[in-house]
Amino acid sequence: xxxxxxxxxxxxxxxxxTKRMIRRAILKAVAIPGHQVxxxxxxxxxxxxxxxxxxxxxxxxxxxxxxxxVIDQGADDTSNxxxxxxxxxxxxxxxxxxxxxxxxxxxTRHRIPETPLREGQIIVYQVPIPEPLRFLEPSEPQTRRAxxxxxxxxxxxxLYEDISRNGHIATAFDYPVMVHRRYLMSPxxxxxxxxxxxxxxxxxxxxxxxxxxxIYAVPPYTRVKSLGxxxxxxxxxRWRECCAICGSRESFLDEVIVDDRGARIFVCSDTDYCxxxxxxxxxxxxxxxxxxxxxxxxxxxxxxxxPVQFSK
Amino acid sequence: xxxxxxxxxxxxxxxxxxxxxxxxxxxxxxxxxxGAGELVLLxxxxxxxxxxxxxxxxGNYRAxxxxxxxxxxxxxxDMVSAGPQLVLDVRRRTMGYVSQxxxxxxxxxxxxxxxxxxxxxxxAEEEARQKAARLLDQLRVPERLWGLSxxxxxxGEQQRINLARSFIATPPVMLLDEPTASxxxxxxxxxxxxxxxxxxAGAAMVAIAHDGALxxxxxxxxxxxxxxxxxxxANDLPQSCP
Amino acid sequence: xxxxxxxxxxxxxTRYYGRRVGCEAVQFTLWPGEVLGIVGESGSGKTTLLNxxxxxxxxxxxxxxxxxRWGLVDLYQTxxxxxxxxxxxxxxxxxxxxxxxxxxxxxxxxxxxxxxxANGQRCYGRIREQALSWLERVEIxxxxxxxxxxxxxxxxxxxxxxxxxLVTQPRIVFMDEPTSGLDVSVQAKLLDLLRCLVSELDLxxxxxxxxxxxxxxxxxxxxxxxxxxxxxxxxxxxxLDDPQHPYTQLLVSSILQN
Numbered sequence: 001x002x003x004x005x006x007x008x009x010x011x012x013x014x015x016x017x018t019k020r021m022i023r024r025a026i027l028k029a030v031a032i033p034g035h036q037v038x039x040x041x042x043x044x045x046x047x048x049x050x051x052x053x054x055x056x057x058x059x060x061x062x063x064x065x066x067x068x069x070v071i072d073q074g075a076d077d078t079s080n081x082x083x084x085x086x087x088x089x090x091x092x093x094x095x096x097x098x099x100x101x102x103x104x105x106x107x108t109r110h111r112i113p114e115t116p117l118r119e120g121q122i123i124v125y126q127v128p129i130p131e132p133l134r135f136l137e138p139s140e141p142q143t144r145r146a147x148x149x150x151x152x153x154x155x156x157x158x159l160y161e162d163i164s165r166n167g168h169i170a171t172a173f174d175y176p177v178m179v180h181r182r183y184l185m186s187p188x189x190x191x192x193x194x195x196x197x198x199x200x201x202x203x204x205x206x207x208x209x210x211x212x213x214x215i216y217a218v219p220p221y222t223r224v225k226s227l228g229x230x231x232x233x234x235x236x237x238r239w240r241e242c243c244a245i246c247g248s249r250e251s252f253l254d255e256v257i258v259d260d261r262g263a264r265i266f267v268c269s270d271t272d273y274c275x276x277x278x279x280x281x282x283x284x285x286x287x288x289x290x291x292x293x294x295x296x297x298x299x300x301x302x303x304x305x306x307p308v309q310f311s312k
Numbered sequence: 313x314x315x316x317x318x319x320x321x322x323x324x325x326x327x328x329x330x331x332x333x334x335x336x337x338x339x340x341x342x343x344x345x346x347g348a349g350e351l352v353l354l355x356x357x358x359x360x361x362x363x364x365x366x367x368x369x370x371g372n373y374r375a376x377x378x379x380x381x382x383x384x385x386x387x388x389x390d391m392v393s394a395g396p397q398l399v400l401d402v403r404r405r406t407m408g409y410v411s412q413x414x415x416x417x418x419x420x421x422x423x424x425x426x427x428x429x430x431x432x433x434x435x436a437e438e439e440a441r442q443k444a445a446r447l448l449d450q451l452r453v454p455e456r457l458w459g460l461s462x463x464x465x466x467x468g469e470q471q472r473i474n475l476a477r478s479f480i481a482t483p484p485v486m487l488l489d490e491p492t493a494s495x496x497x498x499x500x501x502x503x504x505x506x507x508x509x510x511x512x513a514g515a516a517m518v519a520i521a522h523d524g525a526l527x528x529x530x531x532x533x534x535x536x537x538x539x540x541x542x543x544x545x546a547n548d549l550p551q552s553c554p
Numbered sequence: 555x556x557x558x559x560x561x562x563x564x565x566x567x568t569r570y571y572g573r574r575v576g577c578e579a580v581q582f583t584l585w586p587g588e589v590l591g592i593v594g595e596s597g598s599g600k601t602t603l604l605n606x607x608x609x610x611x612x613x614x615x616x617x618x619x620x621x622x623r624w625g626l627v628d629l630y631q632t633x634x635x636x637x638x639x640x641x642x643x644x645x646x647x648x649x650x651x652x653x654x655x656x657x658x659x660x661x662x663x664x665x666x667x668x669x670x671x672a673n674g675q676r677c678y679g680r681i682r683e684q685a686l687s688w689l690e691r692v693e694i695x696x697x698x699x700x701x702x703x704x705x706x707x708x709x710x711x712x713x714x715x716x717x718x719x720l721v722t723q724p725r726i727v728f729m730d731e732p733t734s735g736l737d738v739s740v741q742a743k744l745l746d747l748l749r750c751l752v753s754e755l756d757l758x759x760x761x762x763x764x765x766x767x768x769x770x771x772x773x774x775x776x777x778x779x780x781x782x783x784x785x786x787x788x789x790x791x792x793x794l795d796d797p798q799h800p801y802t803q804l805l806v807s808s809i810l811q812n
Contacts, residue, residue: 152672153668153672156671157657157671161660165700231677231679326796328803329799329800329803330807367795371792372789372796373792374798396792400789417771
């Protein structure tokens with residue numbers, strides 16, 4: 001199989017037996033949304049904590065015609081994302097992309113792309129700790145029992161403690177959700193900003209924890225609801241600023257320090273989304289309003305900082 | 313006049329396992345009838361079984377044989393064979409017991425102790441409070457003591473709380489074990505007045521009291537009790553009588 | 555007189571640990587509003603019995619029938635989820651060591667509110683209100699609602715445990731030596747609190763204790779246990795004033811007279 005991958009390695013690195021085992025686990029996970037399925041996690045050519053769970057999932061579902069996108073904290077160009085993308089390009093010979101719209105499989109760490117996903121796409125999340133109750137209840141038999149009996153009072157205890165200590169629910173990422181009104185799930189360390197995207201997403205969502213050896217899934221169009229109290233409901237983050245590059249007010253923004261005096265700008269964490277907004281769009285109808293918007297920012301210096309000039 | 317309490321062939325024996333298993337027969341073939349409005353006084357030497365009889369009537373001690381019939385809300389109940397729930401119900405509604413001392417529960421104020429039997433019968437808080445206050449007044453317990461726990465009261469004050477608690481629900485049958493023993497003459501008179509008042513209202517009463525303790529209360533009958541002949545029956549081992 | 559129906563019926567209850575007898579052929583009935591004391595020395599089987607009838611330990615034989623708000627439940631024939639639901643709502647358990655009955659790393663308010671939240675209460679304000687009200691009722695300063703139980707004294711921990719159990723308005727509460735390890739004055743305060751709560755809330759209580767003075771104060775009826783068996787039972791005053799069984803006489807005569 002030298003045209004599709006490296007000499008001496010199976011397609012996408014994993015042997016077929018392992019892929020079958022993982023696929024069985026995935027089927028079970030999809031059949032029970034939000035339920036953690038144990039699997040025989042293999043040694044991968046990168047250490048635990050670097051995405052071995054996600055990689056095993058991607059390797060098991062990858063086909064020759066798939067187009068893979070890999071992001072890390074929303075960016076395609078961090079060293080991790082680049083390495084993983086390169087890994088699959090070499091071991092499977094598949095096409096890769098940075099454009100969310102063109103990908104069939106998206107492997108991600110810590111973000112969901114801003115561009116809404118569509119039916120037929122699969123998003124693979126890298127998960128460090130799959131058990132949402134782990135920090136409250138260290139015992140594995142106890143947490144398993146809690147899930148089996150749907151006894152999730154403990155999670156609300158944590159939220160209660162947050163409110164009593166901080167005046168509001170202080171959890172900012174890995175915010176617990178109820179899947180299909182039955183299982184409590186950790187959405188992986190994505191910011192709570194991204195939680196609403198999970199609700200009834202048309203794409204299939206797969207979650208892999210390599211070190212903890214668990215797989216779980218949310219099938220397309222499944223209800224995913226973030227926890228909260230009636231008088232302290234779930235709320236997403238908001239910024240006063242807009243993206244300094246593309247002007248977006250709807251995306252998750254990263255704060256960047258630009259000089260030694262501590263000046264800061266806010267930019268989209270999702271690099272593909274940001275650059276798409278900035279590119280001249282060939283359909284023409286969207287180019288003018290966008291340019292006008294950018295001009296307005298420059299002219300009136302609104303709440304946004306001045307856009308940074310990149311040399312093309 | 314209908315009887316309220318009828319004791320038939322009552323016998324009581326203690327087996328003292330901690331003293332080698334000796335049998336102590338205290339009552340044998342004992343009969344007694346008490347009618348409404350009657351006051352029966354038990355007299356006799358110590359150890360004759362007077363307190364034992366009262367406790368048997370109350371269901372506190374368990375009889376060896378015989379029957380104790382009590383008229384309880386239209387039915388006849390045998391205290392010897394009655395189950396725990398029934399005994400509790402008889403005590404709540406029909407039979408009162410005045411012991412020699414108040415068993416003190418820390419932290420509960422005197423007024424509340426006196427109110428408790430009424431509250432257990434479902435009487436409203438305010439009504440119970442008023443009745444308790446009236447009774448404590450009648451027994452000349454100073455109002456400043458009502459809100460305090462009797463743990464610090466004198467013997468006489470404690471006993472008057474005890475009496476108030478036993479009399480407040482005006483049970484049809486009253487058992488009195490030396491009710492005035494710890495009282496001075498003035499307070500004794502108050503208690504005697506209360507006993508007479510209750511008797512005239514139709515209660516059947518059985519009392520143990522020393523000579524003069526009840527002053528000139530009209531007593532219906534005096535029952536002299538003697539130590540049962542050959543009271544101490546040894547088990548296998550020869551024992552000398554203590 | 556119309557007899558109320560009992561709240562708990564235990565028949566033939568037996569629990570073995572291998573060949574050792576935990577408890578054997580225990581039988582009793584508990585009525586609403588009643589306090590049943592189980593007395594005996596260490597090793598008598600009283601804690602085993604308590605764990606079996608409170609739903610925490612499956613017996614080797616016998617039945618535990620509980621009259622719940624929605625009908626008769628055979629405690630060990632019902633699915634575990636139901637049993638656990640009952641244990642969160644209608645049945646309370648106050649353990650001997652408060653540290654085992656509480657979450658020590660979570661605030662006092664959260665300890666009290668946990669079962670409310672587990673039972674679906676989703677209004678933070680209401681939960682906090684109920685927690686504050688119960689802290690007052692068990693005489694813990696409401697200012698301590700956000701403090702961790704690690705900063706509480708032994709008596710306060712026990713009272714917090716009681717609040718945690720009573721907040722869901724159970725009909726029956728099981729208590730395992732609730733006053734052991736506490737100073738005498740603290741014990742008196744706790745016992746008084748228990749007496750008041752029992753009568754105010756019309757609770758049924760099964761109370762395990764080796765302290766006959768506690769039994770006399772709180773219990774209406776007693777079961778005396780020895781080597782896993784009930785050797786005597788009756789009204790508290792009957793058992794303590796006129797003990798029939800040799801062992802009961804020994805137990806009663808061993809109380810230090812003051």
